[in-house]
Amino acid sequence: MKHTISALVENKFGVLAHVAGLFSARGFNIDSLAVGKTDDPEISRMTIVVDADDLTLEQVKKQLNKLINIISVHDITKRNFIDRELMLIKVSINKKNRQQVLEIAETLEAKTVHVGMKTISLQIVGSLDKIETAIKLLKPFGIKEVVRTGRIAMAEE
Amino acid sequence: MKMRGAKIFVETLKREGVKHIFGYPGGAVLPVFDELHDSNISFILTRHEQGAAHAADGYARSTGKVGVCIATSGPGATNLVTGIANAYMDSIPIVAFTGQVRTDLIGNDAFQEADVTGITRPITKHNFLVKNVNDLSRIVREAFYIASTGRPGPVVVDLPVDVQMNETDFNYPKNVDLKGYKPVYEGHLKQIERAAKLIATSKRPIIYAGGGIIISGASKELRELFLKTNIPVTTTLLGLGAFDQKEELSLDMLGMHGTVYANNAIMDSDLIIAIGARFDDRVTGKIDKFAPYAKVIHVDIDPAAISKNVVVDVPIVGDVKDVLKKLNKIVKKPKIDEWLRLVKQWKKEYPIVYDSKATVVKPQYVVEQIYKATGGDAIISTEVGQNQMWAAQFYEFTKPRTFISSGGLGTMGYGFPAAIGAQVGNPDKIVFDIAGDGSIQMNIQELCTVANYNIPVKIAILNNSYLGMIRQWQELFYKKRYMASYLKNPDFVKLAESFGVKGIRVEKKREVKTAINEAIRIKGPVLLDFVVSEEENVLPMVPTGSAINRMIGGMA
Numbered sequence: 001m002k003h004t005i006s007a008l009v010e011n012k013f014g015v016l017a018h019v020a021g022l023f024s025a026r027g028f029n030i031d032s033l034a035v036g037k038t039d040d041p042e043i044s045r046m047t048i049v050v051d052a053d054d055l056t057l058e059q060v061k062k063q064l065n066k067l068i069n070i071i072s073v074h075d076i077t078k079r080n081f082i083d084r085e086l087m088l089i090k091v092s093i094n095k096k097n098r099q100q101v102l103e104i105a106e107t108l109e110a111k112t113v114h115v116g117m118k119t120i121s122l123q124i125v126g127s128l129d130k131i132e133t134a135i136k137l138l139k140p141f142g143i144k145e146v147v148r149t150g151r152i153a154m155a156e157e
Numbered sequence: 158m159k160m161r162g163a164k165i166f167v168e169t170l171k172r173e174g175v176k177h178i179f180g181y182p183g184g185a186v187l188p189v190f191d192e193l194h195d196s197n198i199s200f201i202l203t204r205h206e207q208g209a210a211h212a213a214d215g216y217a218r219s220t221g222k223v224g225v226c227i228a229t230s231g232p233g234a235t236n237l238v239t240g241i242a243n244a245y246m247d248s249i250p251i252v253a254f255t256g257q258v259r260t261d262l263i264g265n266d267a268f269q270e271a272d273v274t275g276i277t278r279p280i281t282k283h284n285f286l287v288k289n290v291n292d293l294s295r296i297v298r299e300a301f302y303i304a305s306t307g308r309p310g311p312v313v314v315d316l317p318v319d320v321q322m323n324e325t326d327f328n329y330p331k332n333v334d335l336k337g338y339k340p341v342y343e344g345h346l347k348q349i350e351r352a353a354k355l356i357a358t359s360k361r362p363i364i365y366a367g368g369g370i371i372i373s374g375a376s377k378e379l380r381e382l383f384l385k386t387n388i389p390v391t392t393t394l395l396g397l398g399a400f401d402q403k404e405e406l407s408l409d410m411l412g413m414h415g416t417v418y419a420n421n422a423i424m425d426s427d428l429i430i431a432i433g434a435r436f437d438d439r440v441t442g443k444i445d446k447f448a449p450y451a452k453v454i455h456v457d458i459d460p461a462a463i464s465k466n467v468v469v470d471v472p473i474v475g476d477v478k479d480v481l482k483k484l485n486k487i488v489k490k491p492k493i494d495e496w497l498r499l500v501k502q503w504k505k506e507y508p509i510v511y512d513s514k515a516t517v518v519k520p521q522y523v524v525e526q527i528y529k530a531t532g533g534d535a536i537i538s539t540e541v542g543q544n545q546m547w548a549a550q551f552y553e554f555t556k557p558r559t560f561i562s563s564g565g566l567g568t569m570g571y572g573f574p575a576a577i578g579a580q581v582g583n584p585d586k587i588v589f590d591i592a593g594d595g596s597i598q599m600n601i602q603e604l605c606t607v608a609n610y611n612i613p614v615k616i617a618i619l620n621n622s623y624l625g626m627i628r629q630w631q632e633l634f635y636k637k638r639y640m641a642s643y644l645k646n647p648d649f650v651k652l653a654e655s656f657g658v659k660g661i662r663v664e665k666k667r668e669v670k671t672a673i674n675e676a677i678r679i680k681g682p683v684l685l686d687f688v689v690s691e692e693e694n695v696l697p698m699v700p701t702g703s704a705i706n707r708m709i710g711g712m713a
Contacts, residue, residue, distance in 0.1 A: 009337070
């Protein structure tokens with residue numbers, strides 16, 4: 001099952017490699033990983049989404065906790081949490097379907113960030129569901145490029 | 158006062174209490190070596206960096222202090238890797254320093270460059286690349302702190318050559334403060350109470366003690382738990398010495414080449430008290446058949462070791478010494494007379510035996526004679542394979558830090574350099590490396606080291622002209638198709654003598670005792686080449702994938 005792990009780490013070189021190494025050594029593929037500084041510039045927050053069974057993940061979590069540069073690790077999957085992802089998506093358009101694409105964009109509350117003669121680029125922010133829906137709806141027009149930030153997540157309480 | 162990095166480095170080592178360093182020089186560590194020239198830290202030049210890493214490891218295991226080794230960049234550093242991985246698997250505190258190319262050349266495929274922090278990431282407790290001389294003293298201090306606290310382990314510090322030469326003020330930090338590293342030492346009292354309750358009502362309990370007892374210095378507390386409860390004690394390979402094997406209720410080692418009585422007892426137990434052990438696959442055998450009736454109490458300083466292999470009923474995270482102290486205050490003796498009768502009967506019925514009447518030299522006989530000659534008071538290191546198992550089976554260990562062996566990684570070539578480290582750390586002890594003819598050749602170059610420094614290690618080669626354990630597996634599981642296991646060996650005596658080490662060959666049983674005594678009498682290193690029966694097997698044995706009470710050769 002998919003797990004969302006939230007980790008506070010020291011903002012130092014080698015930390016990301018250490019974290020990634022624990023997953024890759026066990027043959028896990030990381031679905032997404034987002035890292036950014038917190039309000040304290042010496043500390044960063046990592047949100048890792050990974051597909052793994054509970055038992056193996058428990059072991060990885062313990063191993064993550066053992067890393068010297070990791071301050072805390074939480075699997076927030078089973079808690080109430082808010083998650084967001086930002087996607088930039090470039091879609092092919094022509095005179096005929098342009099309006100249609102713009103309508104879909106509006107329904108998705110997407111922001112039009114660039115309009116060209118042959119393509120339109122949208123920015124969509126939302127949960128995983130919303131992002132996936134957007135891709136599904138826009139696919140028939142011809143997707144040129146998708147860039148996603150990966151999920152960031154935060155427990156509600 | 159401004160000092161260059163290399164001097165800051167050596168000054169910091171002194172403050173960390175470092176007395177001995179094992180290592181090998183090279184271009185990228187020359188500033189440090191230049192400083193060592195004037196310091197009172199004793200430096201032991203090994204003949205290969207792997208030897209230095211294992212020596213630091215043997216030093217740490219036998220003394221309880223942090224072992225230190227140093228090597229140059231690139232090949233020097235990569236040669237340390239096996240030794241670092243070995244220390245990691247067995248939770249041994251060593252700090253390995255490696256030279257690195259200049260900071261402005263890192264990542265440029267410079268001469269003798271290797272990504273050392275990258276290579277050692279999965280085999281160290283932590284590693285550092287020092288990029289600024291201002292961080293040097295703090296990082297070295299942190300390295301020693303991390304290596305020796307919590308669950309100990311190796312730490313690598315990569316030292317670019319310009320950092321060793323740059324100057325700054327020397328500031329040895331007073332304290333270590335690591336945001337993400339706060340080891341838990343104190344066991345949770347509620348959990349300890351739960352454990353005491355389980356123990357009080359158990360009918361067939363067993364204590365399963367591992368290397369954690371030795372690391373934590375908790376042999377006394379373990380003994381007290383035993384005296385208060387009368388619960389039989391089995392140990393892992395690395396736990397040998399944690400509990401006096403002369404005790405009637407010592408069930409000795411368990412697992413693949415453990416005793417029938419230990420394996421029977423743990424399989425039939427209704428309560429396993431695991432202390433500083435990690436349910437390794439060589440201990441549990443087929444995991445889903447392991448100890449089906451047992452509840453498990455698991456004491457370990459590493460939360461990741463708990464419920465990793467077996468499901469634990471009462472997990473207790475903490476330093477085993479602290480936990481045992483608390484447990485001993487409240488524990489009550491369970492009513493287990495019937496169980497003890499059964500266990501004692503097993504012990505009487507299924508002792509570990511060999512053909513002691515044989516006229517040829519049996520390897521087990523050699524180990525027994527070493528035990529007798531040293532009164533069980535020596536430090537014994539081993540290589541890996543049959544020699545290791547016979548040492549574990551036929552030498553009775555009574556004190557912690559007297560058995561030095563590569564458990565987790567199973568590194569051939571470990572024993573001899575580890576014995577060097579143990580001897581350097583314990584100059585007044587007799588140190589024996591019980592070796593095989595295969596393993597000893599993996600770090601044979603260290604004969605030069607023991608000759609140069611007159612380190613009086615005694616090497617006892619159980620020479621059967623085979624990679625004995627490989628041959629045994631090929632005999633039992635591969636229809637005796639001996640592929641690449643027969644060894645055409647050098648003349649070990651002549652070889653030793655060419656290095657300046659006394660060599661003695663023993664081919665007759667009646668010569669064994671005299672040779673061992675002579676080796677002990679000689680105030681320098683000795684190599685004993687015992688020509689032993691070629692096709693001897695280590696028994697009993699649990700075939701891989703079997704339950705551990707399904708032993709071959711246990712019912713002699």
